[in-house]
Amino acid sequence: MPYSAEISRSNPTCFVIIMDQSGSMADVFGGGEGNHRKADTLADVVNRTLHDLVLRCTKEEIRNYFHVALLGYGSNVGSAFAGSLAGRGMVPISDVGEYPARLEDRSKKVPDGAGGLVEQTVRFPIWVEPHANGSTPMCAALDEATSLLEQWLREHPNCFPPVVLHITDGDSTDGDPKSKGQGIGGMRTSDGPVLVYNCHVSSDRSAKIAYPNNADKLPNDFAKTLFEMSSILPSEFRRTGAELGRQLDEGARGFVFNGDAVELIQFFDIGTRPANLR
Amino acid sequence: MSECEDAIGVNLAALRFAVTDGATEAYGARRWARYLATAWVSKDACEADDAAYAEGIGILARRFETRQPTGPTPWYVEAKARQGSFAALLGLSIAPAAQHWSWEAIAIGDCSLVHLLSEGTQASFPIDDPREFGSHPAEIGTTHFSREFLAPILRREAGVLCTGDVLLLMTDAIAQWYLEHCKTDKMRAGEFDETLLSGPSAFERLVGREREAGRLRNDDVAVLRIGVDPVEEVSPRRTR
Numbered sequence A: 001m002p003y004s005a006e007i008s009r010s011n012p013t014c015f016v017i018i019m020d021q022s023g024s025m026a027d028v029f030g031g032g033e034g035n036h037r038k039a040d041t042l043a044d045v046v047n048r049t050l051h052d053l054v055l056r057c058t059k060e061e062i063r064n065y066f067h068v069a070l071l072g073y074g075s076n077v078g079s080a081f082a083g084s085l086a087g088r089g090m091v092p093i094s095d096v097g098e099y100p101a102r103l104e105d106r107s108k109k110v111p112d113g114a115g116g117l118v119e120q121t122v123r124f125p126i127w128v129e130p131h132a133n134g135s136t137p138m139c140a141a142l143d144e145a146t147s148l149l150e151q152w153l154r155e156h157p158n159c160f161p162p163v164v165l166h167i168t169d170g171d172s173t174d175g176d177p178k179s180k181g182q183g184i185g186g187m188r189t190s191d192g193p194v195l196v197y198n199c200h201v202s203s204d205r206s207a208k209i210a211y212p213n214n215a216d217k218l219p220n221d222f223a224k225t226l227f228e229m230s231s232i233l234p235s236e237f238r239r240t241g242a243e244l245g246r247q248l249d250e251g252a253r254g255f256v257f258n259g260d261a262v263e264l265i266q267f268f269d270i271g272t273r274p275a276n277l278r
Numbered sequence B: 001m002s003e004c005e006d007a008i009g010v011n012l013a014a015l016r017f018a019v020t021d022g023a024t025e026a027y028g029a030r031r032w033a034r035y036l037a038t039a040w041v042s043k044d045a046c047e048a049d050d051a052a053y054a055e056g057i058g059i060l061a062r063r064f065e066t067r068q069p070t071g072p073t074p075w076y077v078e079a080k081a082r083q084g085s086f087a088a089l090l091g092l093s094i095a096p097a098a099q100h101w102s103w104e105a106i107a108i109g110d111c112s113l114v115h116l117l118s119e120g121t122q123a124s125f126p127i128d129d130p131r132e133f134g135s136h137p138a139e140i141g142t143t144h145f146s147r148e149f150l151a152p153i154l155r156r157e158a159g160v161l162c163t164g165d166v167l168l169l170m171t172d173a174i175a176q177w178y179l180e181h182c183k184t185d186k187m188r189a190g191e192f193d194e195t196l197l198s199g200p201s202a203f204e205r206l207v208g209r210e211r212e213a214g215r216l217r218n219d220d221v222a223v224l225r226i227g228v229d230p231v232e233e234v235s236p237r238r239t240r
Helices: A038-056 A093-098 A138-155 A178-186 A221-228 A235-243 A261-271 B029-041 B050-066 B075-083 B172-181 B186-198 B200-212
Strands: A013-020 A066-073 A077-079 A090-092 A102-111 A117-126 A163-168 A195-201 A255-259 B006-011 B016-022 B086-095 B101-108 B112-116 B122-125 B155-161 B166-170 B223-228 B234-239
Touching: A013 A038, A013 A138, A038 A066, A038 A093, A038 A117, A038 A195, A038 A261, A038 B075, A066 A093, A066 A138, A077 A138, A090 A093, A090 A138, A117 B075, A138 A163, A138 A178, A163 A261, A178 A195, A178 A221, A195 A221, A195 A261, A221 A255, A235 A261, A255 A261, B006 B029, B016 B029, B016 B166, B016 B223, B029 B050, B029 B086, B086 B112, B086 B166, B101 B112, B112 B172, B122 B155, B166 B172, B172 B186, B186 B200, B186 B223
Parallel strands: A013 A066, A013 A163, A163 A195, A195 A255
Antiparallel strands: A066 A077, A066 A090, A102 A117, B006 B016, B016 B086, B086 B101, B101 B155, B112 B122, B112 B166, B166 B223, B223 B234
16 A cells, blocks of 8 residues: 555655745735735745654654755755755755754743643744745756655655655746656655645635645646646545645645645645654 | 663552553653553552542653753754653553452553453453554643543543453554454464463564564554463563
């Protein structure tokens, strides 16, 4: 049965996060509602996701169940890690945990054990800063991801299939990305094909479409392209969706169109929670 | 073995026994699992009623937290410790009596008790269907121990022990395997019992073989076998 491989230190899996960092990511979500720039929210969600991935692998030390690649595209294409991880491709999660670019103080409510909450100042790690510059060289970013995954799959032919999470707010400016996205989704391990999930975030007030199982209601060719680049969610990921209060149909694709900030957060939650750690 | 996050507690004098299963993704899970097992058999966390049990767990959780590493700690250790630790528990106490001895058990989560009756039937608690084992069992947390939290997930059961009976206390993976392969197959159940009586090496071989065949999940396993011999003395045997 595909997507059943155990994730262990001897057989880790990887996540590839591809972030649109083009100029339009400086716009706010939802046609001006609120003050959240897409680039700021995306950087925050990615930092939270990396934080959570590190904690999932932490016992007293960090165990390398996962490796993570963080790619950005805009005025530059390549590693989006800041600080001492800058320029690195696939990074073991222990290095992600050890080397954030900086730690900032945040206020957090934590359980007091008796059903209440107390406020504490906690250190929060930052790996990626918001960027919004240049055009949208999506194809170049997908080429970069392909190259990283080819090497990963040569070294880990039996791992739980890697998950690619791609976030964009606009059409590619360096060609049609469909074949490149489908090419990644066609790569595989003995446990199944690589999973490619695409989340389109929007400055418009257009209706969002989340995890469709067909392209009938998609508004334009760009949406259809992203749909066709997106993998069908395996049952494990649909179960995670259900735990988050989201009923996902059989055949649902890992694809969101016109997503807002809330949708973006859930997209990462669903995409990064395979449960079979050992 | 050093990374095993299952634990066993045995107090022969008090006839109290426990198996616990530390949550895979939790901080200090092995230590918390041991705390819970030790507390059960030493009566530090008492089963008298839900409120008393919650109070005992609260004291234990504070003791767990005060024994965290001191000095500068990496952000991830600090954050993980803040999330707390979690474990499932099966606790058993046996009470001698002139005629038949009795047992009482509590369970939080999916560690399971199988009672093999000398007459050949068997009963299991709290799970009797292998399909009920999931990846999100109820657990006792160092940050979740109030009576309101524990009461809905704490299960209780009691029974009578007769000469020739056997009690098996098992953590989830091996309990699921047992219910799937031995519950309705007397020959297989007998072979499993023989394996337990043969000692740890035989048990390790069985676990390796069943994992290799894909019948047993690759998870930590702990089994505690308690047999009632013909003179009604309870002899615990520990196998991991």
